Amino acid sequence: MIQYAYRLVPREGGGFHFGREGRELETSAESFSSDSLTAALIAVYATTYGDPANFVQPWLERQPPFILSSVFPYVGDIPLLPMPRLRVEFRSDGDPGMRKRLKGLRYVSPLILTALLAGQYMDDQWKQDAPGKQLGPRFGLQGGAVWLHPDERALLPDEWQELPENLLFEKSIWKNSVVPRVTIDRASNSSTIYQAGRTVFASGCGLWFLAAIWDWHELLDDLVTELSMRGIGGERSAGYGAFSVGSPLPLPDLPLPDDDAARVMTLSRYHPHRDELAAGVLGERAAYELVRVGGWLASPNGPAQRRRQVRMIEAGSVLENKGVVGQLVDVVPTYDQPGAPSHPVYRSGFALPIGVSANEQTP
Numbered sequence: 001m002i003q004y005a006y007r008l009v010p011r012e013g014g015g016f017h018f019g020r021e022g023r024e025l026e027t028s029a030e031s032f033s034s035d036s037l038t039a040a041l042i043a044v045y046a047t048t049y050g051d052p053a054n055f056v057q058p059w060l061e062r063q064p065p066f067i068l069s070s071v072f073p074y075v076g077d078i079p080l081l082p083m084p085r086l087r088v089e090f091r092s093d094g095d096p097g098m099r100k101r102l103k104g105l106r107y108v109s110p111l112i113l114t115a116l117l118a119g120q121y122m123d124d125q126w127k128q129d130a131p132g133k134q135l136g137p138r139f140g141l142q143g144g145a146v147w148l149h150p151d152e153r154a155l156l157p158d159e160w161q162e163l164p165e166n167l168l169f170e171k172s173i174w175k176n177s178v179v180p181r182v183t184i185d186r187a188s189n190s191s192t193i194y195q196a197g198r199t200v201f202a203s204g205c206g207l208w209f210l211a212a213i214w215d216w217h218e219l220l221d222d223l224v225t226e227l228s229m230r231g232i233g234g235e236r237s238a239g240y241g242a243f244s245v246g247s248p249l250p251l252p253d254l255p256l257p258d259d260d261a262a263r264v265m266t267l268s269r270y271h272p273h274r275d276e277l278a279a280g281v282l283g284e285r286a287a288y289e290l291v292r293v294g295g296w297l298a299s300p301n302g303p304a305q306r307r308r309q310v311r312m313i314e315a316g317s318v319l320e321n322k323g324v325v326g327q328l329v330d331v332v333p334t335y336d337q338p339g340a341p342s343h344p345v346y347r348s349g350f351a352l353p354i355g356v357s358a359n360e361q362t363p
Contacts, residue, residue: 001214005079006224007246008071008207008232014242015179015198016207017235019295028197030174032071032232034268035293035312037209038348040232041223048226056346059328062273065215067350069267070315071232073107073201074208075173077155079249080107080146082316084116084265085287086358091121098126101136104144110252111149117255117265119358125149141171155250157204173205196235208249210267212352255355257321264321264353269293270313271329271349279322288317293331293347307331312349318356326350 010016018029046052058064073080083105090098108116115122125147127135137147153161160171179198201207211220224245231241257264263285272281282288294309308331313319332345 001212002217003251004211004213004217005249005251006209006211007074007249008209008228008243009246010201010206011242011244015200015240016233017197017240018199018233019197026178026195026197028176028199030073030176030199032207033293034068034070034209034315034352035347035349037068037071037232039346040227040230041220042346044223044226044230048223056328056344059346059348059350062325062327064350066211066213066217066220067268067352068212068348069210069352070269071207071209073173073205074249075141075146075202075205076157076160077250078109078148078152079208079210079252080109080173081113081252081254081267082106083108083147084113084316084356085289085318086116086119086265086356088116089119089121089358090126091123101144105137105147106142106145107147109146109148109152110254111152112147113252114254115149117354117356117358137169139165140169142173143170146173157202160204172202174199174201196238198235198240206246207243210252210352255357257324257353257355258357259321261321261355261357262359263318263356264324264351265316265318265356266313266324266351266353267315268352269315269349270317270319270324270326270351271310271347272313273325273327276323276325281319281322281324283320283322286317286319288319289314305333307345307347308333310347310349312347319351319353321353321356324351324353 016028018032019025020027020029042052042056045055072082088102112125125138127138136144139148139150140146141148160168163171177198177200178195213220228243228245230236233241235241269291290311291314292309293312295307296305310329310331326349329347329349330344331347
């Protein structure tokens with residue numbers, strides 16, 4: 001197995017619309033889930049090479065040739081990773097609002113994540129105005145939503161590297177806005193205005209994902225290149241979602257899962273197999289977020305329609321290390337309506353785990 005960090009460079013002046021189930025169209029996230037990425041690559045394969053049945057067969061047999069993380073932001077040459085669902089350890093208790101500010105953290109750098117996974121005390125990486133008073137990440141971005149290690153400053157975009165910490169703290173890797181859109185009814189020629197969320201990345205920033213590859217590396221490269229021209233996310237007809245495949249990001253030095261470790265953290269969405277549930281992957285020491293995955297499907301055989309909903313465990317969740325693998329889930333609609341697709345509609349629930357050596361009980 002090899003690991004490869006794909007860098008997705010946003011098109012200049014372009015943006016993305018990453019919707020989330022249950023949220024309004026006016027909102028847009030800064031990340032793209034692993035199940036959506038895998039589904040997009042299956043669709044690319046189907047339109048480029050034909051019937052994807054042979055392509056998805058290894059996943060159905062639970063022996064995938066590659067597993068992909070969710071798509072996260074990067075800044076300069078720093079790949080950001082989800083804040084793990086682990087207790088952050090400090091020698092001192094800090095001020096009463098410290099835990100609340102920790103909940104505002106969304107991404108961490110590789111060095112910070114490695115320290116958190118090992119259960120290290122993080123006092124030195126947390127701002128201290130007075131003894132025992134904690135104020136937030138000592139070295140952060142995006143108003144405290146991103147936590148970096150000072151040793152990674154040289155990997156920031158050139159124009160950010162010399163900024164003092166207070167100005168870095170307010171630097172935005174991405175910005176979300178609302179853009180007015182117009183749709184025209186073909187029958188009546190009447191127009192309807194609506195609002196759509198748009199995510200734009202700063203210069204030197206963009207998106208990335210990690211691939212654990214056992215086979216089909218060249219095919220994966222080709223599919224990602226083709227996907228770059230088609231785009232990812234929603235509102236692609238308005239020019240959203242386009243990117244180019246840049247030079248690979250430096251691979252984050254993350255701990256591999258260890259058979260002796262009690263827990264792992266997944267970098268992708270995870271749908272456990274019933275055998276894994278029986279083994280206890282969601283046992284007492286697990287800490288996870290369940291997300292409802294629904295949305296729309298596009299089929300060449302009929303109109304767009306809603307997928308069957310499924311629940312998955314979100315990236316950044318911590319699981320008991322008891323055979324975490326996952327499975328492919330068919331979310332084809334179950335109703336019998338004209339135009340309903342006659343083919344499976346897959347979402348990937350395979351975990352991309354990294355090791356957790358921290359021994360503290362997860363809250």
